Amino acid sequence: MLKVDNIDKFYGDYQALSNVSIFIPEKCIYGLLGPNGAGKTSLLRIINQITAPDSGTITLHGQPLERKHCDIIGYLPEERGLYRKMKVGEQAMYLAQLKGLDKAEAKKRLLRWFDKFEITSWWNRKVEDLSKGMQQKIQFIVTVIHEPKLLILDEPFSGFDPINAELIKNEILQLRKEGATIIFSTHNMKSVEEMCDKIALIHRSKKILEGKVETIKNKYRADLYEIAFEGNMISFTTALWAGYTLVKHEGEKTSFKATIKCDSNQSINDLLAALLPAVKIKSVIEVLPSMNDIFIQKVREINEQN
């Protein structure tokens, strides 16, 4: 769907993006992660053609990205805003028409969305009279009103209460089901794990990680297992005399939960073989690293290398 090839972007002497390449397949939810100032917003602005790269190419459906593609891209920037003095309906109509919809079609679609979000009564109210959450809803509607094939969402859940965040999340998933490809940039790792198919991690203007969420998680698995058992904690630790590390444990009397790290030459079978004679095992779960852990670990590695 979208191919970003060797993008460089400079602001004067400052390099915001350095040789960044990503590929986003169709109908994929693609997470763009990275610390503040890493270059995510610069990349999103380039994809939105708000600014141009200094070098590199972008293709959409195999065609070089051009102005005409604006009408099939929807963009929700991190910094939200609407004209405060304008009426909600009037403003939504204006923004929808800027995206290429004719007046009648814009009105029809807007009324449908307003009805869906139960905000029809806001149509004639001024934006400044609405709460921040309400304004966010309007902003989301005008981002998707032209049914974009590529939806770019920068921190889509910020400013929403949990109920509305869930509403927006479901709408995003629904849009994907209907055929949209979605890029979203976020710091919210939970939403990345829940929604993203692929991610790219950008740090200090460079892409340092890209791939499917499952693949990355597997790559960064640390042979950690959470074991729930009944028995004696001393017997448990004695059984793990060599080849294992007790990372943490909790529980009292005879019921415990412990996280164990296997050393490189030990497998889960070896671990269980060591434990079975000592305690009664109730459950074993492999602890996969969270995206948050991977993010922090990777950024830390890079920082240490430099």
Place this chain on the structure above:
Amino acid sequence: MSKIKLIIGREYWTRVRKPSFIIMSVLGPLLIASTFIIPLLIKASNFKTMYVQVVDYSHVIHQNMRYYNSDHVVYLTDYADGEFNKIADKFQHSDDTAVVFIPAHFMSIPNDVTIFHKDHPGINTITKLKKDLQDIRVKYAVKQGSNINLVELDKMLQKVDVKFYNEGTALEVKIFLGVAAGILMYILIMLYGVQVMRGVMEEKTNRIVEVIISSVKPLQLLYGKIIGIALTGLTQFIILISLLLILITSAKSLFVQNSVEKAHQQITALQTQGQVTMTNDETEQKQSVSEEELTQYMADLGALAPRMLLCFPLFFIGGYLLYSSFYAAIGAAVDSETETQQFVLPVTIPIIAGILIATNLFENPNGDLAFWTSLIPLTSPIVMLARLPFMDLSTQWWEVLLAIVLLYATFIFTTKLAAKIYRTGILMYGQKASYRSIIKWLRYKN
């Protein structure tokens, strides 16, 4: 107390260290000084001796005129009271500034003093001439003593009125039109220029700009905004002019009616006091004076209206586009209203200089200062409009054309620069704008 000291210190130093404070402190006095320096400059730019030839058909005043000579105005009586064409021909080949024709009936009715000039001698010369002629008439009246009655005395004390032979229009009308057009232009440029700045700032601070420029090019947004606001300005201009025409027309009928009533009242008062009796003829004559005068003013206004109505929109569009490009760049560069000060001031200075020149220009509408500032694009929209009523377009049309060409060429250039600042500035949040950063943005590739 020490806490108050801390607060005072913070409040004081954060403001004093601001570039806007320093700029304002230096430029403020300069600006104030310029309000009286500019009128002086206009006078100075015209400081040459005016040689005024007096052709006296009344044969009363010519021998007295030389007593009124000054550094600025020298009265001469080299031309005999011959035929006008011969005098005009002689005058065209001389270094004299103007010829004043004093009518034979000057001592009884001081109306038909006619001035024939090459370059406009300026309001100072005309004022002095009127004052000097008036003075002679008063002295003459005094000399006549008890030989004249009150009606004659009243006539002798009437103010001297002058006409310009080679200009159909009264000086007052020109001054009024020039100053009014200059002020209107100043107000419209400032008003709508600042609206552009606020509009850009609103979009930037609201962050809506990012949504919009993901749908349209930044320059489309900038030009759309500037043109939209320009159309608002032109609409307001059209409403203003229409209302003004309605007002003038209704004021004319009202004024004429009032003057008739007033004349009646005066005559009634004089008659009841028994001091003066007037014939019906005289009453009618008195009534019709102000009406004639007003009709003449209206005709003068009408004569100048086409050039003003044609040039005003042209200069407004050029001037507005020029200044709104600056204002748009400022709006894009800053994050808040307070940050605008340091940038707005340098942009405002030429506009203020323009209005100061425009309102004093009648002193010398063809002097160097008026000439150059009516060509320089930063001041030309205001100054040229103020100068326009004084210009002889059959010979000076090229000055207007050149001013328009220069103005439009400059705005194309400044709009391009402003667009570069705009494209970068609107996406820069949380950075304190400075002249250095703006220069840096001009070098960015977009």
